[in-house]
Amino acid sequence: MKFDHILIRYGELALKGKNQKFFINTLRSNVQRALKNYPHLSIKGKRDHMYILLDGEDPQPIINKCKDIFGIQSFSLAMKVENDEEKIKQAALEALNQDQGQTFKITCKRPNKHFPVRSQKMNQVLGGHLLTNTDNWQVDVHNPDVDIRVEIRHDATYITAKKIPGKGGLPVGSTGKTLLLMSGGIDSPVAGYLTMKRGVKLEAIHFHSPPFTSERAKQKVEDLAQTLTKFGGEVKLHLVPFTEIQQKIFKEAPENYGMTIMRRIMLQISEKVAEQKGILSLATGESLGQVASQTMESMHAINEVTNYPIIRPLVAMDKTEIIDLSKEIDTYEISIRPYEDCCTIFVPKQPKTRPKREKVNQFEAPIDFTNEIEKAINGVETVVFNASKSQKDDEIDELL
Amino acid sequence: MIYLDNSATTKPQDDVLKAFQTVATKYFANPSSIHRMGGEVEELLEKSRTQIASLLGVDRHEVIYTSGGTESNNLAIKGVAFQYQNRGSHIITSQIEHPSVLEACRHLEKVGYEVTYLPVNRKGEVSVEQLKKVIRKDTILVTLMHVNNEIGSVQPIGEIANVLQDYPKVMFHVDHVQGFGKISIPYNHKGIDLITISGHKIHGLKGSGCLIKKGQVNLMPLQHGGSQEDGYRPGTQNVANAVALAKAMRLSMEDAKNYHQLKSLKQTIINELQSYKKVMINSSETGAHHIINFSVQNFKPEVLIHAFSDEGIVVSTKSACSSRQNEASHVLLACGKAESDASTAVRVSMNNHQTKEDIEAFIQAFRNIMSKYEKIMG
Numbered sequence: 001m002k003f004d005h006i007l008i009r010y011g012e013l014a015l016k017g018k019n020q021k022f023f024i025n026t027l028r029s030n031v032q033r034a035l036k037n038y039p040h041l042s043i044k045g046k047r048d049h050m051y052i053l054l055d056g057e058d059p060q061p062i063i064n065k066c067k068d069i070f071g072i073q074s075f076s077l078a079m080k081v082e083n084d085e086e087k088i089k090q091a092a093l094e095a096l097n098q099d100q101g102q103t104f105k106i107t108c109k110r111p112n113k114h115f116p117v118r119s120q121k122m123n124q125v126l127g128g129h130l131l132t133n134t135d136n137w138q139v140d141v142h143n144p145d146v147d148i149r150v151e152i153r154h155d156a157t158y159i160t161a162k163k164i165p166g167k168g169g170l171p172v173g174s175t176g177k178t179l180l181l182m183s184g185g186i187d188s189p190v191a192g193y194l195t196m197k198r199g200v201k202l203e204a205i206h207f208h209s210p211p212f213t214s215e216r217a218k219q220k221v222e223d224l225a226q227t228l229t230k231f232g233g234e235v236k237l238h239l240v241p242f243t244e245i246q247q248k249i250f251k252e253a254p255e256n257y258g259m260t261i262m263r264r265i266m267l268q269i270s271e272k273v274a275e276q277k278g279i280l281s282l283a284t285g286e287s288l289g290q291v292a293s294q295t296m297e298s299m300h301a302i303n304e305v306t307n308y309p310i311i312r313p314l315v316a317m318d319k320t321e322i323i324d325l326s327k328e329i330d331t332y333e334i335s336i337r338p339y340e341d342c343c344t345i346f347v348p349k350q351p352k353t354r355p356k357r358e359k360v361n362q363f364e365a366p367i368d369f370t371n372e373i374e375k376a377i378n379g380v381e382t383v384v385f386n387a388s389k390s391q392k393d394d395e396i397d398e399l400l
Numbered sequence: 401m402i403y404l405d406n407s408a409t410t411k412p413q414d415d416v417l418k419a420f421q422t423v424a425t426k427y428f429a430n431p432s433s434i435h436r437m438g439g440e441v442e443e444l445l446e447k448s449r450t451q452i453a454s455l456l457g458v459d460r461h462e463v464i465y466t467s468g469g470t471e472s473n474n475l476a477i478k479g480v481a482f483q484y485q486n487r488g489s490h491i492i493t494s495q496i497e498h499p500s501v502l503e504a505c506r507h508l509e510k511v512g513y514e515v516t517y518l519p520v521n522r523k524g525e526v527s528v529e530q531l532k533k534v535i536r537k538d539t540i541l542v543t544l545m546h547v548n549n550e551i552g553s554v555q556p557i558g559e560i561a562n563v564l565q566d567y568p569k570v571m572f573h574v575d576h577v578q579g580f581g582k583i584s585i586p587y588n589h590k591g592i593d594l595i596t597i598s599g600h601k602i603h604g605l606k607g608s609g610c611l612i613k614k615g616q617v618n619l620m621p622l623q624h625g626g627s628q629e630d631g632y633r634p635g636t637q638n639v640a641n642a643v644a645l646a647k648a649m650r651l652s653m654e655d656a657k658n659y660h661q662l663k664s665l666k667q668t669i670i671n672e673l674q675s676y677k678k679v680m681i682n683s684s685e686t687g688a689h690h691i692i693n694f695s696v697q698n699f700k701p702e703v704l705i706h707a708f709s710d711e712g713i714v715v716s717t718k719s720a721c722s723s724r725q726n727e728a729s730h731v732l733l734a735c736g737k738a739e740s741d742a743s744t745a746v747r748v749s750m751n752n753h754q755t756k757e758d759i760e761a762f763i764q765a766f767r768n769i770m771s772k773y774e775k776i777m778g
Contacts, residue, residue, distance in 0.1 A: 215436040399419045400451050400646050
């Protein structure tokens with residue numbers, strides 16, 4: 001007797017009223033995409049849960065993949081047996097033996113009233129069977145380590161054991177799209193991840209200033225975009241040539257306002273790119289007070305140039321919390337590679353930490369960036385990353 | 401020729417050679433260079449490291465690429481000894497270690513360290529009880545081989561790791577060179593701190609290997625220079641070798657399931673050898689299946705090896721690292737064998753794909769040699 005399918009429980013999306021079907025279908029296609037390499041699986045989405053029929057596949061790697069998918073509250077391995085008391089007893093014992101802990105409880109449900117034993121009675125029968133046939137387990141009905149659930153349905157009986165927590169959140173693609181400003185540092189990928197958690201599909205924008213910024217910095221951003229695909233599928237990365245604009249700011253603007261002006265131009269370009277792509281919001285990795293550009297005054301001065309909503313999932317997080325999360329999602333090690341990016345070059349010695357809107361407008365007024373901005377937008381290069389392997393990955397896998 | 405000297409080295413697999421050549425040709429840039437070509441090579445290097453880590457269930461930061469077994473053993477032993485000299489200066493090893501361990505320990509003795517060389521029983525096994533007894537307050541390292549290269553005896557690494565887990569200040573290094581791909585050890589066991597693996601013993605390439613160094617361990621590097629391999633092994637990384645090692649390790653682990661078939665082949669050889677009065681079998685039946693060590697009375701091992709060679713069979717004397725010295729095997733002496741047996745030992749070492757036919761040919765050759773020379777050698 002082996003676990004032959006995985007039961008997936010929905011989080012909030014089970015509550016989403018009339019849109020429920022759309023949410024479930026989105027989740028189902030996300031699960032399907034993540035498990036593309038297992039052609040034998042069949043995935044069935046129902047109103048209150050989803051099943052993956054394993055057809056002999058090892059469940060562990062499949063669960064590991066599903067752990068990265070938003071919209072899943074928890075999983076359990078499940079077995080399907082005939083509606084036969086002896087077989088149910090045997091399967092329940094098997095399920096308990098494959099788990100770890102000291103205490104268990106049996107929760108039996110009997111939607112199939114043709115089954116002769118009532119659920120209360122079944123609880124006792126199974127509990128007794130497990131106690132006599134194991135050594136170290138005890139019953140605890142209030143706070144068990146393992147809850148063995150037995151559902152006697154019309155077609156068969158389903159037995160599930162340990163609940164494995166999922167990521168929660170909403171299925172990516174169910175709540176629209178955002179354009180993430182990604183520098184290559186620790187924060188922006190985490191911001192992207194958290195935005196995806198709320199069901200948002202991601203596109204990313206990166207500003208690079210060759211030859212002042214390193215090729216390796218661009219590669220970093222590409223690797224980050226690739227890493228984020230495992231949570232939300234395809235990520236489009238828009239690379240904006242930023243050299244001319246940065247040089248112009250450096251030459252013509254007062255040094256201490258350079259950073260503020262640069263950020264404002266980044267937002268203007270981002271908004272235009274978002275508009276072109278039909279994206280309704282921007283997202284950043286800003287965390288209040290972290291650096292000069294992220295003080296309240298700076299946000300006030302920089303934010304002036306756009307009225308697009310800016311999603312800042314990290315705004316209230318501490319750096320240490322952000323770092324922990326970035327380690328959890330495997331972006332930390334990429335982010336800390338030491339290469340110059342557009343935010344670390346042309347940095348003023350003393351950037352204004354409390355810039356004022358009037359001042360920045362006054363300094364910007366005589367400098368005309370229109371042509372440069374247009375040129376930058378026309379020069380955007382878009383690279384698409386997919387959760388499935390690229391040709392280059394295949395080549396590397398072949399070598400290894 | 402039938403090659404039965406796999407503990408000396410193995411034939412590299414075609415796929416490993418192909419991978420080496422592709423990387424050496426296409427990914428030749430320096431992985432530490434900041435241009436994109438360097439970046440791609442670095443990515444490849446790190447992917448190979450991640451693969452090794454996941455094969456063993458350790459963290460990828462715990463894999464240090466080296467040039468092979470000897471270097472990994474030296475780095476582990478001297479690295480620990482120098483790093484923790486303020487903590488103590490006592491090292492425990494066994495009498496039957498590979499020269500790269502024994503000589504490193506002897507060198508340390510010369511510069512003020514104390515080394516306990518654990519004896520072994522007739523089967524070539526150390527006693528866990530005895531190990532417990534010799535651990536002192538100033539012990540900083542236990543270094544033991546997993547599978548012995550001359551006679552195939554297997555040390556109870558898991559059991560020793562359980563014991564040493566209670567001594568957090570005693571590092572445990574395992575020379576796993578002859579065991580990898582044959583007999584697995586609990587790589588991620590908290591009681592094991594350092595593990596030596598060599599590429600050319602597992603159908604990989606000479607000059608490739610790694611040292612697994614768990615996160616809690618610090619080592620004084622033997623070389624000083626750049627910050628490659630986290631500074632533990634400076635010098636431009638040999639990425640083609642690293643990739644070849646990762647591939648050889650993957651293939652070798654996938655192939656480990658074939659190891660059990662060597663058991664009956666070993667038995668076939670032992671059954672045959674036992675029928676000769678003059679033959680002494682030095683390997684124990686409880687040892688690894690792939691190594692059979694035996695001595696033929698009054699038969700100089702060189703002569704036997706050349707005679708086998710004439711019959712198309714490649715076998716060897718003790719370890720290649722010590723076979724040029726014309727003296728008795730330290731391993732066999734430690735196992736309590738007579739000087740005469742210890743200086744006439746011959747080793748047959750198989751790979752996981754050795755066939756029945758290979759072994760039949762070996763046996764036929766042995767019969768031919770014995771009938772031809774037995775009288776002369778008297």
